[in-house]
Amino acid sequence: MKLLNFNRPSQRWIRFLALFLGAVLILLLWRNIATIVPTVTTPQWIEIAQTNEPIQAIPQQIEVDPPKVALGEKLFQDVRLSTNNQKSCLSCHSFSLGGTDRRAHSIGINGALTEVNTPTVFNARFNSRLNWNGKFTDLSSHLDALMSNPQVMGVQWPEAVRSLQQVPEYARSFDRIYPDGVTPTNIKDALVAYELSLNTPNSRFDRFLLGDKQALNQAEKEGYRLFKDNGCVSCHQGVNVGGNIFQPFGIIGDYLADRGNLTPGDLGRFNVTQNAADRHVFRVPSLRNVAVTAPYFHDGSAQTLEEAVGKMTKYQLGRTLPTKQIESIAQFLRTLTGEYRGKPL
Ligand code: HEC
Ligand code: HEC
Incomplete structure (x- = not known):
């Protein structure tokens, strides 16, 4: 026996329902396509800021007692x-x-x-x-x-x-x-x-992430692009641009041997686990407010951001970037300085 016979008057409404749902579906798809279209016309790194960035803004309001x-x-x-x-x-x-x-x-x-x-x-x-x-x-x-x-x-x-x-x-x-x-x-x-x-929201970079495209100048945007394209974000990401994974200092090349004079602090995570694989492994530090927290690294050996970025490209990525690119990345990092109680750090 045929269960559905659309021509039977009692089941004609099902045909109307199907037509109606089809129309709604087309309308929804159309609206989605309409919102996707503008993203194609702007450079990718600007658009990602609104959608799927590896770094998130520090929330403006956090519940405190x-x-x-x-x-x-x-x-x-x-x-x-x-x-x-x-x-x-x-x-x-x-x-x-x-x-x-x-x-x-x-x-x-x-x-x-x-x-x-x-x-x-x-x-x-x-x-x-x-x-x-x-x-x-x-x-x-x-x-x-x-x-x-x-x-x-x-x-x-x-x-x-x-x-x-x-x-x-x-x-x-x-x-x-x-x-x-x-x-x-x-x-x-x-x-x-x-x-x-003790949170510092409202850095220029956060304002940029939240949609204010004028918050960064061209060189700073270029620095952010380089920060992503060179893989700095594979380690420095999330709300704090770091602070959430462990990595050796000196993935390519031996930073500590080059520096010399090893100290107990240089052993890093090994001091916690006593596991040989954790020698010279450190928590990847946050880069929030990094412009105002020199000197850099666990040993305080780098005096400037440019010096720190240069060491990172050499020992973490095995690359030598042109000075101009290092400077751009440093410029981007300077946009990560936020505000404490409404005043810039
Ligand atoms: C003599 C200097 C000194 C004093 C005083 C001091 N700290 Fe620190 N603090 C440090 C050092 C050095 C570290 C890093 C220790 C390490 O990594 O092994 C640190 C780490 C921290 C961290 C961890 C930050 C992070 O993201 O890893 C917090 C939070 C902190 N201190 C809070 C405090 C508080 C709260 C007090 C007072 C009760 C305090 N410190 C007193 C030197 C100090
Ligand atoms: C493989 C992981 C990894 C990559 C990739 C990486 N970093 Fe790091 N970064 C670290 C670790 C680990 C440290 C801490 C090193 C130490 O002092 O022991 C660090 C430290 C830093 C510091 C010093 C922060 C401070 O407060 O002392 C800066 C600045 C920095 N990185 C920037 C960069 C930049 C820019 C890039 C890309 C060119 C990059 N990093 C790529 C893991 C990484």
Whole structure:
């Protein structure tokens, strides 16, 4: 028996429905084609910015907890969190210096030099790994380690808690937010809340990504094209233009042998895993605000962006780019400087 006979009056509506759906389909396809067409007429790298870029803009608004952020901000600047009141977080992560101290190695407790260059604290929340060797995946355990690190804060929690408790203003601030007052957990909680708020949106490059095609000049756009075409994006990508994968420093050619004077910090991820394959492997650093965080590399050996880009092309890509192209890439990198609380870094 025939199930569907379109000529039977009772089933004629199915034919109308099919016709109607067909018309809707054609209309939808037409609209899609219409939106695709303009993209073909503009250079590819401009259009990708709107659609499928390897780098994403830092969100303008991020949910924060204002009372905790305010308390964390005070703690960040307070030397009471270090042994004998010698250092605060700000000593090495200065906001007027891009969240770093612009030294190859920072001066820690009792003048001890840090093993590696100090990275910026800005945008740390977008790094899936923290530190050059990527040892930490969350800010709280990172804080535990840096507090007791004899080169950094060199303090045990009970000592830090005692010195904060002696300040009535702190006791009050903690009590207002935390029922159990000044404790290591609560100190960490407030500091982490603050660290999570240290984001720098609204760089010129982000404005470009979000559709403002005038935000970059021609040389900077060319630099971005070179950054992509030469494969820098294979390692430096995502919201932080890095911060999310491990790679050896010296894929082609041996950077560290050429530099000489190996230090324990040069072993990189090996220091975490003790795995021979992880020698000289590092977390690919973020390039956000890189224009204001010289010197570069874990050893602080490169003084300028051009020098750093030159070393990258040589040791990571095995290429020699013309000086002009290196300069263009550096110009593009300078567009990654964002704003903190509405002011450029
Ligand atoms: C003596 C200098 C010094 C002080 C003081 C200091 N830091 Fe750092 N900080 C460093 C160095 C060096 C590193 C990199 C360590 C490594 O890679 O092994 C670092 C790394 C970090 C990172 C990881 C950034 C990233 O993306 O990998 C954060 C976050 C951070 N510090 C926050 C803080 C906070 C919060 C304080 C205060 C409680 C603080 N630091 C105090 C020198 C310092
Ligand atoms: C194979 C992965 C890889 C590629 C490709 C790569 N990089 Fe890197 N980049 C790294 C690693 C790893 C480091 C950290 C090296 C170190 O100091 O130990 C780094 C560091 C940097 C730094 C220094 C950042 C700082 O804060 O110290 C800059 C600038 C940089 N890269 C730019 C570039 C550019 C431009 C290109 C393309 C020409 C490029 N990179 C290609 C992995 C890569």
